[in-house]
Amino acid sequence: MTISFSTLLLQVDPPASDFTDVLFMVVLSVMLIVLSAMSGRVNMGFQVPGFPRPLSASRKKILLKRFPYYVNLSENKRRRFEQKVQYFIHVKEFIPRQIPVVTEEMKVLIAACAVQLTFGYPKIFLSHFKRILVYPDNYYSTINKTYHKGEVNPRMQAIVLSWKAFVEGYIDQEDGRNLGLHEMAHALRLENLILNAEYNFLDAEVLESWQRLADEEMINIANGQSSMFRDYAGTDPDEFFSVAIENFFERPEKFKGLMPNLYGILVLLLKQDPLNSN
Numbered sequence: 022m023t024i025s026f027s028t029l030l031l032q033v034d035p036p037a038s039d040f041t042d043v044l045f046m047v048v049l050s051v052m053l054i055v056l057s058a059m060s061g062r063v064n065m066g067f068q069v070p071g072f073p074r075p076l077s078a079s080r081k082k083i084l085l086k087r088f089p090y091y092v093n094l095s096e097n098k099r100r101r102f103e104q105k106v107q108y109f110i111h112v113k114e115f116i117p118r119q120i121p122v123v124t125e126e127m128k129v130l131i132a133a134c135a136v137q138l139t140f141g142y143p144k145i146f147l148s149h150f151k152r153i154l155v156y157p158d159n160y161y162s163t164i165n166k167t168y169h170k171g172e173v174n175p176r177m178q179a180i181v182l183s184w185k186a187f188v189e190g191y192i193d194q195e196d197g198r199n200l201g202l203h204e205m206a207h208a209l210r211l212e213n214l215i216l217n218a219e220y221n222f223l224d225a226e227v228l229e230s231w232q233r234l235a236d237e238e239m240i241n242i243a244n245g246q247s248s249m250f251r252d253y254a255g256t257d258p259d260e261f262f263s264v265a266i267e268n269f270f271e272r273p274e275k276f277k278g279l280m281p282n283l284y285g286i287l288v289l290l291l292k293q294d295p296l297n298s299n
């Protein structure tokens with residue numbers, strides 16, 4: 022007598038309602054859920070312990086109301102952006118200076134600014150800079166006895182911002198001036214040099230090409246011949262980079278039109294293109 026394998030299997034298998042079978046399916050399902058959750062988090066570069074909750078509805082509302090970069094993203098990218106904002110707020114210490122508290126709106130928008138700059142790098146959170154100090158307005162620096170709008174202080178592991186100047190940077194989003202992006206860009210370059218988990222993430226060859234073209238443009242600025250950047254960009258390579266970042270996000274069309282090579286290198290360096298961001 023011949024017997025097909027399928028019939029044999031049917032005979033060998035216990036009925037679906039068998040208790041051990043149900044238990045096996047439950048255990049398998051739980052394992053799959055845990056594994057998929059873990060892989061999702063690992064892919065984002067997050068540690069599973071202490072992973073912050075999803076961005077709250079009220080924080081999303083702030084992004085929708087105030088942050089066009091986020092609004093213009095696709096649904097998928099918005100989710101990624103939200104996760105990065107939430108994680109940034111979770112790991113940084115926001116310290117109020119001359120104000121009672123750092124408000125939710127301040128936290129969300131400062132985090133969003135850092136995420137805008139680092140959006141091409143899912144695992145980069147400018148981790149050396151653990152503290153964000155927020156002043157209401159320009160503040161007096163006792164070190165060089167002048168008023169500041171913002172600074173990055175690697176020794177204090179701090180990014181310092183005047184809230185007024187930060188907001189002004191985003192009110193006009195096409196003037197090529199943005200204090201938040203300017204200071205975050207300083208932090209980005211420093212972070213790349215500091216020996217920690219985020220060390221050396223910027224491609225060295227791309228950085229070299231950047232510096233060659235930046236040096237040429239800095240000579241143009243010194244000769245009063247730059248059609249793109251304000252004079253301050255000629256101060257030193259760090260200021261040039263920060264001013265270029267402001268223009269990259271605020272005036273990408275003009276930047277690309279006048280200096281396609283320099284613009285193209287920034288696209289490679291930041292792994293994103295403001296002219297094609299959604």
Ligand SMILES: [Zn+2]
Pocket residue numbers: 203207259260263
């Ligand atoms: Zn600067």
